[in-house]
Amino acid sequence: MPKKVDPRQRRALIADALMRVAADQGLEAVSLRHVATAAGVSAGMVQHYFRTKDEMMTFALAVVRDRTQARITDAVTALGTEPSPRQLLRTMIAALLPLDEQSRDDARVALAFLAYTAVRPAAATALRDDTTQLTAHITSLLPGPHGDDAATGLLALMEGLGIHLLGGHYPPERALRALDHHLDLIFAPSGYPGEQGP
Incomplete structure (x- = not known):
């Protein structure tokens, strides 16, 4: 049998x-x-x-998406029930950065998929949808009337930090300091008390 x-x-x-x-x-x-x-x-x-190879690529991105979402969920849950908007953003973005072996592997796959879809727009739909949803969520956490512009800039910073981390241009500590500095600039005029630092 x-x-x-x-x-x-x-x-x-x-x-x-x-x-x-x-x-x-x-x-x-x-x-x-x-x-x-x-x-x-x-x-x-x-x-x-x-x-097809496209099916494999799309599946690989889905695996990365699931792993990343699990990292974000675990990190945000550890903050407790009422994290401040700055704490929530810092935690989410840190979970998206390639700061350890698993997240570096996932980031390499995501970066390669981004390059792959640059010449295959039809394969980029899921990636565009993810970016739209993430931008909207970050915008909802940011102070001031121009949250959508600030969210776009914050995502660009995150992507840039991720690429430099993958290339070994500087260590995780420096990337996190740059993230904290940028968040301080965004939240400093907002009136949130004690929002500087992680």
Whole structure:
């Protein structure tokens, strides 16, 4: 009698291999053959779950999105029931920065996906939707009448810090100091008491 295979378990195995290839070699190295080798299965088995490279890329981004959301949720929950807007923003953005091994792996995949979609606009829909939602949420936490502009600038700062962290241009401590300085500039005139610092 043939052994029954759990499709979810097999998909998880292939997904884990996909993320390892993407993190170690970059998304441009992701192929059915490379993922199959990393998973220890046939290329045909991988193709059963992912028919095209675009499907694999989109799935990799979804995995990164889920991991990132879990990091943000854990970090925000640790703040307690009533964090200030500044504390909430600082915690969220710090959770999005590549400050440890897992978040660096995820950030490399996200950055490679961004480059991949630059010449494939149709594949960028999920990324654009995420950016729109994140910008709206950050805007809701910012003081003053120009929260949308400040949110756009804050996201640009976060992306820039992330790229420099991935390139090893400076250590996490310096990135967090820059983030704190920028948040101080945003919140200083707002009248929030004691909002300077983490």
